[in-house]
Amino acid sequence: MAKDHLKVIAQPDQQVPVGSHKQRKRKVQVTWYLFLIPSFLGILLFLVYPIFESFRLSFYQSNGTIEKFIGLQNFQTVLTSQPFWNSVWNTFYIGIFQIAIAVPLGFIFASLINSTPKGKNFFKVIYFLPNVTSIVAAAMIFAFVLHPEMGIVNYALEAVGLPTSKWLSDPSSSKWAVILLAVWHWIGFIIIICLANLQAISPEMYEAAKIDGASGFQQWLFITIPNMGGTFAFLLITGWIGALQRFNEVYVLGGPSGSPARSIQTMGAFIYERGFTGFEFGIASAATYIMFMIILVFTFINLKVSKMKL
Missing domain, CATH: 1.10.3720.10 (MetI-like)
Structure with missing residues (x-):
């Protein structure tokens, strides 16, 4: 019994499978990306969208409701x-x-x-x-x-x-x-x-x-x-x-x-x-x-x- 006990103690620590380690790391990364989503959506909604929308409107005659394409006339x-x-x-x-x-x-x-x-x-x-x-x-x-x-x-x-x-x-x-x-x-x-x-x-x-x-x-x-x-x-x-x-x-x-x-x-x-x-x-x-x-x-x-x- 003593020899068997010593053999158990002498065995090296079991290594964690590589696949499970990668999965855990991937879950952590996904979590951080989820925290970034609100800021990313805010940038898209309040910064990127107005830039492209104002560029589009520069080619239209618009009062906010009625639009008419007029090309470079606004410029x-x-x-x-x-x-x-x-x-x-x-x-x-x-x-x-x-x-x-x-x-x-x-x-x-x-x-x-x-x-x-x-x-x-x-x-x-x-x-x-x-x-x-x-x-x-x-x-x-x-x-x-x-x-x-x-x-x-x-x-x-x-x-x-x-x-x-x-x-x-x-x-x-x-x-x-x-x-x-x-x-x-x-x-x-x-x-x-x-x-x-x-x-x-x-x-x-x-x-x-x-x-x-x-x-x-x-x-x-x-x-x-x-x-x-x-x-x-x-x-x-x-x-x-x-x-x-x-x-x-x-x-x-x-x-x-x-x-x-x-x-x-x-x-x-x-x-x-x-x-x-x-x-x-x-x-x-x-x-x-x-x-x-x-x-x-x-x-x-x-x-x-x-x-x-x-």
Whole structure:
């Protein structure tokens, strides 16, 4: 009995059949794929389907219920529409000045924060707060702050003897009201991105520059700025994409027509006006794809200028 018991103990462990192991692994994989199905269906329903449906509608005259195939006529209508080209001009005007002001200003603030020995986290939070604020809520606050009669800005300008402005009531100044709002809302994001790159620059480069007698400004000019090229390229590309898609703030400040006198109507607002106010979904879809091509071209140009590969 003892010998038989020892033989049983000495026998190697029984191996699990290969087939059952593969079946168990396959069941686990199927389970994970089942969890992905709701997200996949959501992407198909709310992202992929609208893309193809809007492309189809761009070739139809449609009010949402009645459709008629008209070929490329919608594209011709959009490209010969004066309000559309006015919205393109407004979009580029606001976008150019927003980027030209916000990126350099955000980089300067990031450099100052990075050189501060204490309180960096405090300044990060303070400057990033506008970015986490809802753009709709921020636009409503700006509409009150820039009110020509009750606004705080005009009150402050009048108190120091400077000329006031009608801001959102005047077509000549309404664009700058949107630019101020865009810069205020976006600059916190720029500061955080620039700070991340600034802290990644090797301290040895600055130490070598100090040994060579370079001043702090020379180090910033010849070491910091050249090492920020990739970050500047990223900010320019994302800034342009966001600027060309601008809608929320101009809708709150001026409605779908971009009042006063369509002075702040952007391409996004033009698409909304034609689609959901005029019920011209074919024209709105065609304008959407024209805007997409404009964004694609400018993204390609930015990548080439920044010497980045697609």
